[in-house]
Amino acid sequence: MSIQAIEDTKVKAFPTPAKPAEVIAFTAKVRRRFDPAAITGKLASTLVPPAVVIVVMLVIWQIACSSPNASLPPPSQVWNEAYDLIAHPFFDYGPQDIGLAWRVLISLQRVAIGFGLAAIVGVALGALVGQSIWAMRGLDPVFQILRTVPPLAWLPLSLAAFRDSSPSAIFVIFITSIWPVIINTAVGVRNIPEDYRNVARILRLNQLEFFVKIMVPAAAPYIFTGLRIGIGLSWLAIVAAEMLTGGVGIGFFIWDAWNSSRLPDIIVALAYIGVTGFCLDRLVAAVGAFVTRGTTAK
């Protein structure tokens, strides 16, 4: 279908036959700019199937939870009772009564600090482990054990260490998301082709130049895979950590809603968390695709 569209544009734009190579180059641009039909078609093919699935799920849910003694609220009840939360994400009625978007932003701020630290420390440690055989032998077993510790198991210790809930939550994010960054960076560094190392040796690049100019760009695809896994884990961890530490984040909102039996609010919050996590994942993936566009295209 999209091929058909290209042909049409080509005929309209270039009635006289041109050199084949040029025609291909131009039509690629033409399609990108002036072909609304192809764009609409592509949008429809990506958006319609999930929309259909969601509608079907809502209908099933509605039917399943409609009986008077159902334990969970049906979608219609969620819509009616939590309408405020759905329609006004940015309301602000005082310190504990704010819109869900604000709560998500507060959680995101913690994630940004914790995950940012994890990214910096993780890449540095990963580079060390990937570069030095002795660092790998010493550190890798320790990492492999520590990474299996569930995020919340760190929380009591960090509460004891920091004596405050906010840095503890940030630490939990840090310690949860750092392992995939370390491990993927190490694999990426270990896989740097010997030729690139030889180029660096012939040019006599020093350690720092090698790290910045060869190692990070060469390992970038691996690093971003690690970062993507890491951001997913940190979003998982923040919600759980906030349930226990309190504050105004989205995690605590769920716990609070549970304690006051506002089930529709919890369901809306889940949707917010899911969408935010999805956006985070796509954001890191997009940054990764942009940064590594040179490395991955062999």
Add this chain to the structure above:
Amino acid sequence: MTAYLKLDHIDKSFARGGQVSEVLNDIRLTIDKGEFVSIIGHSGCGKSTLLNLIAGLTRVSAGAVLLEDKEVDSPGPERAVVFQNHSLLPWLTVYENINLAVSKVFGRTRSRAERHDWIMRNLDLVQMAHARDKRPAEISGGMKQRVGIARALAMEPKILLLDEPFGALDALTRAHLQDAVMDIHSRLGSTTIMITHDVDEAVLLSDRIVMLTNGPAATIGEVLAVPLARPRRRIELSSDRTFLRCREAVLKFLYERHRFVEAAE
């Protein structure tokens, strides 16, 4: 006259798991300034190892590599290598790839504008100035190898080391690049060592051909001078007596006296 590059009784052996395998044994060779020398031998005989020793990428087990009477013990830009698979950094453009080398080697001694001119001059030399903003993935194998040569030349090396530079290219592209290398050599007079397994290529390009015996413990079996006047043109040479005689000598060495036996181990 003292030798420009001297390979002084070089041995090289690799130890792996308690087992020592000798790759090169007693290599003795002197190379003059401006000379073009090819090293030829069957695959696995240690040609590339020898080049890596001269480059300093691996250390000799015994003996010494002397460049202008100074011992080579580490890699450096004065012995630039053109790798078989070009080894351009894929995330940098053609210009940036060469700039990486130029700003490292001449970052202190030349101004930004001078470095830019120098990069463009080297790109012109290999006729790649038009592709300066392309990434390696966007240009053909022959073009990549041209850029690899430009990067090596841009380091202004005392010796240019070519490690089977045309091995991965098709025959036509290879001929083009051979002509380009001959042209550059005649213009710059750069001392060049080339590893190859192509007899015609060796005879066409070289002043001398160094033939290695089969490993293990390969050594120099014979050194053949190629007394052909430059500039050399491949079409005229294809029926030239001297060319054919040199070609025959190398072929005889490789296929009669030092036949490669695949099942030697």
